[in-house]
Amino acid sequence: MGFHNTEEAQLIGVSSYNVSLKTEAPTTTYKPPLTNGIVTPIKRSSTSVSIKKNFTNGLSNNFRHSLRGSEVINTPPTTPPSSNLINKKNTVKIECQVRARIPTSTGEFFLHLYRSDRDNKEHLAIVYGDDIRSNSLDSSKPGESEMDRIIRGAYKGRLKPGQRSSETSDADPKVSSVQLPSPLVRIHSECFTGETIHSARCDCGEQLDEAMRLIKLEGRGVIIYLRQEGRGIGLADKLRAYNLQDIGYDTVKANHVLKHPADLRNYDIATQIFEDLNLSTIRLLTNNPDKIEQVENAGIKVIERIPMVPIAWQRSPDPDRIGNEMDQYLKVKVEQMRHLLNLPEALLR
Ligand SMILES: Nc1nc2c(ncn2[C@@H]2O[C@H](COP(=O)(O)OP(=O)(O)OP(=O)(O)O)[C@@H](O)[C@H]2O)c(=O)[nH]1
Secondary structure (H helix, E strand, C coil): CCCCCHHHHHHHCCCCCCCCCCCCCCCCCCCCCCCCCCCCCCCCCCCCCCHHHHCCCCCCCCCCCCHHHCEECCCCCCCCCCHHHCCCCCCCCEEEEEEEEEECCCCEEEEEEEEECCCCCCEEEEEECCCCCCHHHHCCCCCCCHHHHHHCCCCECCCCCCCCCCECCCCCCCCCCCCCCCCEEEEEECCHHHHCCCCCCCCHHHHHHHHHHHHHHHCCEEEEEECCHHHHCCHHHHHHHHHHHHCCCCHHHHHHHCCCCCCCCCCHHHHHHHHHCCCCEEEEECCCHHHHHHHHHCCCEEEEEECCCCHHHHCCCCHHHCCCHHHHHHHHHHHHCCCCCCCCHHHHC
16 A cells, blocks of 8 residues: 555554544654644734624524525725735736636536646636636737637636637627626535545535525526635545544544644635636635635625535434434534534434
């Protein structure tokens, strides 16, 4: 088996590492680094409002999961992205390289593929609504033909067989790249297990589907899909973490045993994509206060948080289900990662 290094191999080897199911925490001198995810420095402008003060948990309204359960954050909408809000010095550079129409069982979305100068990954924006346009995609490239623009998706409206111009006849002339109302947005991190093979260890697959459904319902919005598998630790270590979870560690401690912080993610690429899409104020579908803080620190205003309540918790939770792996995973997020969800009664016991 390919361990990253001998230290890690030793760490996982039960013989060389004091793993005991009786003790809650692993008996190790290792101290996890400060996480991006849990300790984010907060620099707030005078219009920002404290998350603690304003965010309540998502289930206060009888387990209902709808846009009505959202929390409006009292920051006035601002004008389009003001570049001076964003520290350009260390800013990751992103570019939308290609876009295409994707009909799905939920509705028709436009998938935008982004590259950054920070990694080799293909980050995505799943866009619903004609008026959300990418500046980097739409800008003309030296020497390109109309066919080049069509092939990379820099057209308006919808392509038709035989089309040769990037200005289609059904493009909405009212579409403007400025002063868009705040759209419904989700920033989602890759989860192969939850989204592709529908793992019931986490709620990731369900959240992605639900975000698409809510955005379609509203008629407009974006899901930023970041390639930060396993909260940034990658799929291999996430699978190692699952083995550790099977022998008694929770999702946070399993990361620590593998010498990772609980959450390694940051949202710089997402905030740059928002800027590229001319979105300076958003309504964010999340339970994770760290996402809100990081996005706001980058100059994007989160004017509303819409909770993502697990579907099984929207009804009165079935007591037989408690103890279920997904519920336990969510409980740890609430208790240790500040997630903004009210635990159902049965999970409090
Ligand atoms: N390390 C680790 N990562 C996990 C585990 N379960 C799920 N994940 C990853 O957690 C991430 C979930 O990300 P998001 O869907 O953005 O969710 P979130 O941070 O909980 O925030 P919201 O869903 O917005 O409230 C994905 O990258 C998953 O692959 C686990 O047990 N360990």
